[in-house]
Amino acid sequence: RDFNERCAQCSEVNWGLTDGGRFYCRSCHNVTERTREVVNTDFITNSRVQTISKGLKKQGKNDGGCEWYICEGFQLVLKKQVEALEALGVCPQMKDEILCNFWRCYLQKSKQAYCKRPAGETVKALSVCESSTDVDSDPERPSLLHLLSLSESEGDLQTDCSFASSVSKASESTSVYSGSVDGSLYLMKNQKEKLRMTMPMTLSFCYLALLWVREPITLSELLRFVVEGHIPYMNVFQHFPEKMKLCGLDHKIFCVESWPLYEEVFNKMHELAAFLDLPRFPDITESCFLHPDMLCMKYLMEANLPDELHNWTCRVVKKIGIGEVDFLTLMPGNKSTRKVKYDVLAAAVIVVVLKLLFLLDDHYEWLLSEFAEERNKNNTEVCMFYSGGPYFEFKKWYEVVKHSLDVEQKKLDEEKAKYLWRCEKPLFYSVKNKSKVLKRRQMVVNLQNQFGKLSGSVQRAEKPNPSSFQLSWSEENTDGSCFHGHSLKGVLQEKCGLLTTMNPDYWLCTVKLCNEKLCGHLAHYREVEFPQSYHFVLGLFSFLLRIQPSYIHDEVCMIEHRLFNKKLCKKLKYNTVLRK
Numbered sequence: 001r002d003f004n005e006r007c008a009q010c011s012e013v014n015w016g017l018t019d020g021g022r023f024y025c026r027s028c029h030n031v032t033e034r035t036r037e038v039v040n041t042d043f044i045t046n047s048r049v050q051t052i053s054k055g056l057k058k059q060g061k062n063d064g065g066c067e068w069y070i071c072e073g074f075q076l077v078l079k080k081q082v083e084a085l086e087a088l089g090v091c092p093q094m095k096d097e098i099l100c101n102f103w104r105c106y107l108q109k110s111k112q113a114y115c116k117r118p119a120g121e122t123v124k125a126l127s128v129c130e131s132s133t134d135v136d137s138d139p140e141r142p143s144l145l146h147l148l149s150l151s152e153s154e155g156d157l158q159t160d161c162s163f164a165s166s167v168s169k170a171s172e173s174t175s176v177y178s179g180s181v182d183g184s185l186y187l188m189k190n191q192k193e194k195l196r197m198t199m200p201m202t203l204s205f206c207y208l209a210l211l212w213v214r215e216p217i218t219l220s221e222l223l224r225f226v227v228e229g230h231i232p233y234m235n236v237f238q239h240f241p242e243k244m245k246l247c248g249l250d251h252k253i254f255c256v257e258s259w260p261l262y263e264e265v266f267n268k269m270h271e272l273a274a275f276l277d278l279p280r281f282p283d284i285t286e287s288c289f290l291h292p293d294m295l296c297m298k299y300l301m302e303a304n305l306p307d308e309l310h311n312w313t314c315r316v317v318k319k320i321g322i323g324e325v326d327f328l329t330l331m332p333g334n335k336s337t338r339k340v341k342y343d344v345l346a347a348a349v350i351v352v353v354l355k356l357l358f359l360l361d362d363h364y365e366w367l368l369s370e371f372a373e374e375r376n377k378n379n380t381e382v383c384m385f386y387s388g389g390p391y392f393e394f395k396k397w398y399e400v401v402k403h404s405l406d407v408e409q410k411k412l413d414e415e416k417a418k419y420l421w422r423c424e425k426p427l428f429y430s431v432k433n434k435s436k437v438l439k440r441r442q443m444v445v446n447l448q449n450q451f452g453k454l455s456g457s458v459q460r461a462e463k464p465n466p467s468s469f470q471l472s473w474s475e476e477n478t479d480g481s482c483f484h485g486h487s488l489k490g491v492l493q494e495k496c497g498l499l500t501t502m503n504p505d506y507w508l509c510t511v512k513l514c515n516e517k518l519c520g521h522l523a524h525y526r527e528v529e530f531p532q533s534y535h536f537v538l539g540l541f542s543f544l545l546r547i548q549p550s551y552i553h554d555e556v557c558m559i560e561h562r563l564f565n566k567k568l569c570k571k572l573k574y575n576t577v578l579r580k
Contacts, residue, residue: 003034007027009030010025012025014026014027066244068181068244070182071107076239076240076244077202077232078202080236080239081202081206081231082099084230084232088231091215093213094210102278106205106275110197186253195268198253199253199254200264203233203260204265208269211330212281214290218295219265219266219342221468223265228463234421236254237250237255237423257421262551273333274333276332277333280331281331282329284325284328291323292313293317299346299544300350303541304397304401304481305354306483306487307484308488309357309488316563317349322345322349344552345555348552350541351538351541351556352559352563354537355534358394358503360537362531362533370395371490372393372394376393392486392491396483398533470543470544510523521550521554523553523554525549
């Protein structure tokens with residue numbers, strides 16, 4: 001009656017005694033290591049002999065599991081993700097030489113491993129632990145860190161601390177609510193001085209390593225590969241080894257119920273780079289894939305725009321200096337440099353060039369389109385001879401791209417609606433409900449199979465191979481749906497031996513930029529306040545990058561203010577004088 005602790009298996013308080021004097025649970029028949037307090041008067045008068053054995057590791061062995069920490073789980077997630085990136089063609093050095101060192105540095109900075117702690121100091125971080133004399137003396141726990149470079153790694157982590165006798169009771173109580181040692185404590189701690197690991201941060205680690213080796217994968221592509229299932233992220237914990245029991249609060253850490261957001265992963269990446277105190281990254285030069293000139297070429301092809309536009313994007317990039325090495329290269333911790341979103345920046349440059357040539361005010365671009373259509377009809381042979389291709393028709397391009405965009409957007413919406421958020425491996429939040437969850441899951445699978453046979457539903461095809469292009473256009477098509485070879489002569493004129501735009505006007509998205517630190521945006525974007533042509537172009541690149549149009553709009557405003565900085569300064573000074 002005096003033993004009131006809850007059972008580690010079923011959380012009930014219903015104890016009995018075995019013949020050996022040990023407590024066992026009458027509900028689930030779990031036998032504990034604790035024994036009954038025995039009063040022995042034959043030994044010494046007025047004295048009691050009490051034996052309490054504490055053995056969390058032995059308890060783990062009884063249920064087939066082992067001790068594991070949250071950081072070990074994230075290590076396995078990173079291992080699966082970097083292996084998937086290697087399968088996509090990333091250089092093998094990124095795994096062992098880059099990401100592995102980043103992870104080691106993070107563990108040391110966050111004091112989870114590779115650190116020394118004063119003897120007797122109780123540490124309240126990701127686990128309640130106390131410095132021990134030597135972890136190698138414990139034969140039940142490996143002392144070597146099998147990191148990402150070892151293929152046989154299953155999450156063993158070398159820490160400079162182990163469970164001490166003073167905190168064993170706390171460990172036993174937390175193990176009831178989570179399969180990991182420090183699962184409950186991990187969620188309780190408010191770590192302002194540390195960068196706590198989360199599932200989106202695993203992608204920040206991967207993108208940080210990709211950026212270091214300058215691989216031709218942008219952040220938007222990385223997140224798209226995650227959504228398409230080529231990189232493990234959703235339900236990745238089902239790949240954990242069987243001995244790593246995942247239950248209770250562990251699911252709140254590793255089980256995600258939403259797709260990763262661009263801004264969250266991007267901001268965490270910069271926080272992580274500053275937290276790790278990394279040096280200046282390798283330079284982003286003109287030959288690098290992440291340079292705006294290279295990315296503009298890629299997005300022009302994917303947006304089915306004329307190749308001649310690339311000359312104009314290069315001119316804009318050079319004019320405002322966003323192609324300089326110091327502007328593009330990441331320098332962690334330097335607050336004076338701007339955080340560059342390479343893919344969004346390149347898309348914004350294309351939008352600005354389209355505004356320079358076609359104005360995108362719902363009027364001028366349609367007039368140019370009518371003029372190009374007449375020229376193509378009346379004098380096709382001459383047009384082909386002098387310009388190397390037909391005049392670019394904005395209206396026809398709009399109709400072709402909008403049709404393909406609507407089809408792809410519908411497919412994407414259907415795939416998201418049909419996505420099964422529940423993993424194949426059943427989840428249970430307590431050992432008590434494990435059998436019920438398993439039976440219910442088996443029943444659901446059987447019903448799905450039966451209804452599938454009755455309805456004659458076709459099984460899902462295998463995932464297509466990943467591609468850098470979501471929209472593909474072939475110049476071999478005879479229907480004229482490819483505009484890569486079309487000419488811009490209809491919107492350009494020659495002055496002093498240089499080609500300039502026929503349109504002398506330009507409208508700014510905003511006259512004055514907002515404080516990005518205060519409101520999170522350089523400018524506010526509302527669809528009703530802008531022309532539909534401009535909104536369509538933003539929507540096109542928003543689909544290609546899988547981000548909100550407002551983020552591209554911010555970069556467009558930044559580029560415009562760099563491009564027309566002198567004129568804006570004169571206008572602002574003139575307005576100030578008038579007010580006075």
